[in-house]
Amino acid sequence: MGWPSGALRTGVLRTGVRVRPVVGAVLLGLASAAVPGGEAVAVSGPGGYGFAPGARPVAGGGALAPGTTYRGSLPRDRAVHYRLDLDAASAAYVSVTAVPASGAEVTAVDGVRVSVRDADGGTCSSDSAIFGAARSLRPLTALGTREAAVPGGTRCRAAGAYDVTVERTRPEDSPPGDWALELLAVTEPRPASPGPTEAPDAWDSASPAPLDGAPQPRHGGTGFADATPLDEGVWRDAVRPGETLFYRVPLDWGRQLHATAELDGAGGATGYTSGALRLALHNPVRAEVDDVGRGWTGRPVSVGLAPLPPVAYANRYARGGHVGALRFAGSYYLVVHLAGRAAEDFGPGPYGLTLRVRLGGTARSGPAYAGEPVPAGVFTVPGGGGAVAGGGDAGGGRVPMAAVAAGGLGTGTLLLVGLGAWTLAARRGAGRVRRG
Known part of the structure; x- marks a missing residue:
């Protein structure tokens, strides 16, 4: 099956940043504003990560209900x-x-x-995420999986209680403080009828010509819960070191x-930061694709994702991790x-960022599922075909993408205006900074 691979992934990092008082007030005010859909998002967690609003506290030994977001902690x-209680299907x-x-x-x-x-101690899956060469703090996301539709498999098929274990990869070298956790379990029903059991072996892997046009302002969210909606296009933002x-x-x-991220220059400052700019793609259950x-x-x-195949149910049978995701x-x-x-x-920034x-x-x-995914709608898109549950239409209540994207425009635009003045002042200071 090949996904998740269980291999350690290389990543980058996140740290806190001091902000000037006036700009800080603007940032904090906008961060607490409503996101598209009207839900306020909590942004006061450790490291500035935006935890899902209303996430339930859970301690070690507690039970996870699919579709519910939890907050926990991980000691060193x-x-x-x-x-996690699961059915057999x-x-x-x-x-x-x-x-x-x-x-x-x-x-x-x-x-x-x-x-x-499983209940017998057999391993269903193991996945890790590490900080990587840059060695600065950032949110790390790893995924536990119980498969139910892999041909020829026998382990982890029974209904009952499963154990989800979370630990640090190198506790002896890890900082002593607890890490905050956000946990979300998702369940996916089996297809109502059998389909292909091999991943497509041919797809267009050519990199397309980059998009042109005037960038539109969007400011990225602080976590999965308040991620800013984007459609096809060129988008402009600003990012600070550690963000x-x-x-x-x-x-x-x-x-x-296909996606690329382009970071502007630092206004004349010189130096070198290993692994400074990182772009990652996660799927609807938050597993890292690439x-x-x-x-x-x-x-x-600039950095760009590797060529990726079209989304298909049968991709799960691929040997390569990014295809299977x-x-x-x-x-x-x-x-x-x-x-x-x-x-x-290079100084505290912020620095201009362009996404294509x-x-x-x-x-x-999509496939006709024999039941409903939990949470409902996790495998559908606004205005799209999505997965069909029980052979019926799963499209109720969808919102056109243009309307969703427009909901994030006001906050992003105001934030970028505030960041513009900060950028000018920071760049002037950065131009006087030199490191070996």
Whole structure:
């Protein structure tokens, strides 16, 4: 099956940033504003991560109900366990986002590991996410999985209680403080009728020409819960060292995503930050599909995702991890991070950021599921075909993407206006900063 691979992934980092009083007031006021859909998002968690509003507290040993978002904590010196009760038919996915406290020192191989085991202690899956070479703080997301539709498999098929274990990958080298956790379990029913059991072996892997046109302002969210909606287009933002920005893109069955992130120059400041700019893609259950990073010398730099196949149910049978993760329609998440160490060489920023998002392929109907996914609608997109539950139409209540995107325009535009004055002042200061 090949997904998740269980291999340690290389990533980048997030740290706290001091802001000037006037700009800080603007940022805090806008951060507490309502996001599209009218839900206020909590942004006061450790490391600045935006936890889902109303997330329920859960301690080690507690039970996770699919469709409910939880907040927990992870100590350095021991694993925490959660119970997940499953039927014999559904696949289950448990995402865990770990958020270290600001100011902690981490190593490249430090990170979070998530494992799922059945009642007999057999391992269903194991997945890890690490900080990587940049060694600065950022939210890390790993996924636990219980498959239910892999041909020839026998383990982890029974109904009953499953153990979800969360631990640090290198506790002996990890900072002593607890890490905050956001947990979300999702269940996916089996198809109502058998379909292909092999991943498509041919698809258009050519990189398309980059999109042109005037960029439209959008400011990224602080977490999965308030990720800013984007459609195909060119989008303009600003990012500070240590900041992680979240965006969500609707991707229907048969559609194909291409995305690049471009960081402006640092206004004459020189230096070098390893792995400074990172772009990652996560699927609707928050599993990482692909990530790419590059160092920064202070000159403009860009990164782009590898060519990815169209979304298809049968992708789950692929051997390659990034193909297998493109197994659902729904909201996919683009996550951009600028390493905190960049501030040492180039100043506190913010720095201009351009995202180019292109959608290829042709939308088509999804599989007919034998039941309802939990949470409902997780595998549908606004105005798209989505998954069909029980052979019926799963499209009720969808909102056109243009209307959803427009809901995020006011906040993003105001924020960028505020950041503009800050950028000018910071760039003047950065031009006088030089590091070896």
